[in-house]
Amino acid sequence: xxxxxxxxxxxxxxxxxxxxxxxxxxxxxxxxxxxxxxxxxxxxxxxxxxxxxxxxxxxxxxxxxxxxxxxxxxxxxxxxxxxxxxxxxxxxxxxxxxxxxxxxxxxxxxxxxxxxxxxxxxxxxxxxxxxxxxxxxxxxxxxxxxxxxxxxxxxxxxxxxxxxxxxxxxxxxxxxxxxxxxxxxxxxxxxxxxxxxxxxxxxxxxxxxxxxxxxxxxxxxxxxxxxxxxxxxxxxxxxxxxxxxxxxxxxxxxxxxxxxxxxxxxxxxxxxxxxxxxxxxxxxxxxxxxxxxxxxxxxxxxxxxxxxxxxxxxxxxxxxxxxxxxxxxxxxxxxxxxxxxxxxxxxxxxxxxxxxxxxxxxxxxxxxxxxxxxxxxxxxxxxxxxxxxxxxxx
Numbered sequence: 022x023x024x025x026x027x028x029x030x031x032x033x034x035x036x037x038x039x040x041x042x043x044x045x046x047x048x049x050x051x052x053x054x055x056x057x058x059x060x061x062x063x064x065x066x067x068x069x070x071x072x073x074x075x076x077x078x079x080x081x082x083x084x085x086x087x088x089x090x091x092x093x094x095x096x097x098x099x100x101x102x103x104x105x106x107x108x109x110x111x112x113x114x115x116x117x118x119x120x121x122x123x124x125x126x127x128x129x130x131x132x133x134x135x136x137x138x139x140x141x142x143x144x145x146x147x148x149x150x151x152x153x154x155x156x157x158x159x160x161x162x163x164x165x166x167x168x169x170x171x172x173x174x175x176x177x178x179x180x181x182x183x184x185x186x187x188x189x190x191x192x193x194x195x196x197x198x199x200x201x202x203x204x205x206x207x208x209x210x211x212x213x214x215x216x217x218x219x220x221x222x223x224x225x226x227x228x229x230x231x232x233x234x235x236x237x238x239x240x241x242x243x244x245x246x247x248x249x250x251x252x253x254x255x256x257x258x259x260x261x262x263x264x265x266x267x268x269x270x271x272x273x274x275x276x277x278x279x280x281x282x283x284x285x286x287x288x289x290x291x292x293x294x295x296x297x298x299x300x301x302x303x304x305x306x307x308x309x310x311x312x313x314x315x316x317x318x319x320x321x322x323x324x325x326x327x328x329x330x331x332x333x334x335x336x337x338x339x340x341x342x343x344x345x346x347x348x349x350x351x352x353x354x355x356x357x358x359x360x361x362x363x364x365x366x367x368x369x370x371x372x373x374x375x376x377x378x379x380x381x382x383x384x385x386x387x388x389x390x391x392x393x394x395x396x397x398x399x400x401x402x403x404x405x406x407x408x409x410x411x412x413x414x415x
């Protein structure tokens with residue numbers, strides 16, 4: 022209610038004139054030095070009285086401040102819907118992978134060694150060259166072996182003629198034949214022959230070098246198939262088993278995915294790294310993958326098509342239960358209009374979980390809207406405003 026101070030001032034003056042009979046006193050009372058402070062004091066008195074009546078009560082003989090019963094602002098805040106982001110539940114291809122790093126090895130990769138000692142006389146291939154089964158890769162000096170073979174041949178022919186005329190028994194001829202075959206075998210050992218198709222991985226000796234059966238002449242690799250060897254840390258060993266599918270990429274072909282499967286798992290946890298060595302066979306039809314390359318592996322631990330999946334940020338674990346906040350949206354008559362809805366706290370059963378997503382076994386249906394980025398408990402049946410709807414994020 023608005024107060025007219027000028028009108029109040031005039032009314033007070035009239036009352037004073039009527040009540041105060043003494044002219045001197047009346048003149049003094051009507052002066053500005055008295056009247057203005059007097060009126061101000063009355064106004065302050067009524068204000069303090071009104072405030073005390075509404076906000077102060079007496080408890081145990083002491084004044085206590087009490088809140089006003091009027092709280093229109095609080096009711097207004099409670100009426101504002103809570104803004105939320107939701108994810109539209111859908112069926113997707115869901116999988117969990119275990120990443121690892123490894124090194125490529127040849128499917129058949131072994132050292133090349135001569136079975137006898139000698140001096141290297143010929144090297145017929147260079148590193149990286151393709152070889153065919155039966156090719157002579159390198160040869161030792163064969164002078165001594167050829168002499169032994171020639172002598173054994175002459176001796177065998179001589180014994181054969183003597184046997185024809187009956188001068189020696191058959192055992193003597195048989196001995197000469199065996200000596201010839203032994204000399205021929207010794208000559209063959211001076212040649213390093215490819216036992217299958219493949220590639221020369223390396224050449225470690227030069228022409229003229231003396232080698233023994235313990236010395237490595239080079240390496241042989243078969244690139245039709247390759248292996249990748251990688252380590253799995255101890256806590257993840259239970260997730261890996263023989264026959265699991267894997268996917269691999271190499272830096273040389275970053276956009277191409279090479280597929281294979283786990284071939285073997287070592288039973289030993291190795292050294293300080295606390296890892297288990299795993300070998301996986303990779304098909305190498307185009308022979309693009311080379312031994313020694315660095316490979317990035319994903320072991321496919323879990324795969325399922327048409328799985329009902331939601332983000333991990335959309336559920337909370339409470340009292341051994343997994344809870345999600347389902348939003349029942351209200352239809353909007355006009356578009357585009359803010360979409361409002363009501364929350365429902367619902368328990369779900371989890372089929373499989375990863376750090377980023379979970380597969381729901383029971384509790385949700387395709388098309389349901391669940392709140393994402395849940396950081397605290399929300400009130401059941403609370404009214405919300407949907408600010409964003411996420412779809413197909415997996």
